[in-house]
Amino acid sequence: MKIFDPHVHMTSRTTDDYEAMAAAGVVAIVEPAFWLGQPRTSAASFIDYFNSLLGWERFRASQFGIRHFCTMGLNPKEANNPKLAEEVLGILPRFLRKDGVVAVGEIGFDDQTDAEMRCFVAQLELAREHELPVLIHTPHRDKKRGTQLTLEALKQHGFPMERALVDHNTEETLEAVLAAGAWAGHSIYPETKMDEQRMVALVQRFGAERIIVNSAADWGVSDPLKVPKTAAAMAAAGIDEDSIVQICWNNPVQFFAQSGRLELQMVETRASVDQRVLFEGNSVLRGQTPRVED
């Protein structure tokens, strides 16, 4: 079965993770721009990070047969540094025009401050100008209120709900997100947010329409195989194969296809691997024999 992980921070993962993901059926991924665990002190760091998502990280994925797409945005945490936020919003348009950028994101709320709201609304406008959908992070603290705030802001600014993916849902937010007409993402974690069995229960209750699951794996304790593991848990619980394919493949493809930069034909077959290829003179290999497929 082909798997799409629509939210995974591969920058912080190893080549072992790429190998394991490919072996588990992951064919394509979206890597959202986010914060890096500690605050950046200059917009230049964002420029380098955005370029690495488009360049080196896409190359690393390709070396293991995985197609890499990304989203570009100013994350909610760093929206609270007004000077930095202004500069990053200024540089975003040039990145939003790049091939392989399939949404504006992760945007949204962390502490639910006025500064976060300003940056959220500004990036909804950027998404509209660039005809891109948006990937929205919902806060860990006071999630229900943060999700409500998100849905209200989308409505108030007339942003088309079918172009919004509201992520990190739980039992207390999913119903409202679906009722609003947005797509609903779920980050499957070893301990927090959502796990495989709870996800199974949500699918049994709400069905597969506009439901998306991801691993959200990053530099914290997380698991880049959570999408294939959730697919297996759904199958074991008797959820029909059509629904599993819809959740783990069709839905993310359909959502990000709204960018005009990801088509079914582009991801239908697994990318072939050629590890002889270099990126600006650099390889992922350390003395290994390059793997080359037809």
Ligand SMILES: [Zn+2]
């Ligand atoms: Zn994330």
